[in-house]
Amino acid sequence: MIVDTPTQTVLYTLEQAIKAYRKLCQHNLDAVAGDITVDQALTLIVLDKHPSLNQQQIAELVFKDKASITRIIELLIQKGLLTRELHPTDRRKFALSITAQGKHILARLSDTILLNQQTALAGLEQAELQQFHQTLQKIIANCVAPPPCA
Amino acid sequence: MIVDTPTQTVLYTLEQAIKAYRKLCQHNLDAVAGDITVDQALTLIVLDKHPSLNQQQIAELVFKDKASITRIIELLIQKGLLTRELHPTDRRKFALSITAQGKHILARLSDTILLNQQTALAGLEQAELQQFHQTLQKIIANCVAPPPCA
């Protein structure tokens, strides 16, 4: 299929979709939480859901670099949403905990996340989403381990 | 559909796909062109294909901010792939032209772009791509102009 875009493929549209979605997310986030970014919110959510994971594992979970996570966490601490203490048994790691203020923001975030998802995926049937997800998985597999013919 | 990811949706997978694709692109690019980024390559290609567009229009075409384009162009000039002169009729604009070296790199880029696309989309049928593209367009439309119910 030919799409009239610079690189003539759906991958260009993929880029466009992600950027549109990020913009929507940030917009909705601004409405409920003061001065936090989508990535900071995502990191906070993941830290809340998976308190036992270390930073490296968190990074993998959100497809970020461990360096990026370090800096995002730094900002979350600066904003008073997170505290960092020494890990009791492994002194390479840190024990991160979410502050009361962080919990407060988290509570307001869940609605926003739902809103983001429902807005972006409005009017899409289950079957269509299913198909979409499968295609994405194929693309990911192709990119991560390119088939020999390529 | 439920996906076992932090935000439980395909939008998460979308993010993953884009990152995997970008990594593949940079990897393939590194193999043929010395020291240029995917965004720089894309900008060079678009400048070549649309020499009459101004920076703002280029920015829209590649879904970037005009500030980003300014900086990318700056780097392309530094690398000797582009020259910037005064625009003959509108002194707010610039006349950008691709140098011989830029043309040389461009020539080698086209193969890489094809490779990137073919690698990422290997094994996908036309019908699947068509459907995928349509779904992406729906998501984009939803994000840009959220339906009132949301």
Added chain:
DNA sequence: TAAATATAGTTGATATATCAACAGAAAGGT
């Protein structure tokens, strides 16, 4: 034509992505 407005591009500030180099700590093997 003078004033108001719009447009093109740059710059600054901040956040994130990526890679490489690094330090400290833990684990393993001898």
Added chain:
DNA sequence: ACCTTTCTGTTGATATATCAACTATATTTA
């Protein structure tokens, strides 16, 4: 115990994203 390797996280350098403020120029309008 000692040495090597591995693991965890930080830091630096550079590129990009985003928003806002700004300059210079063009266009519109009164």
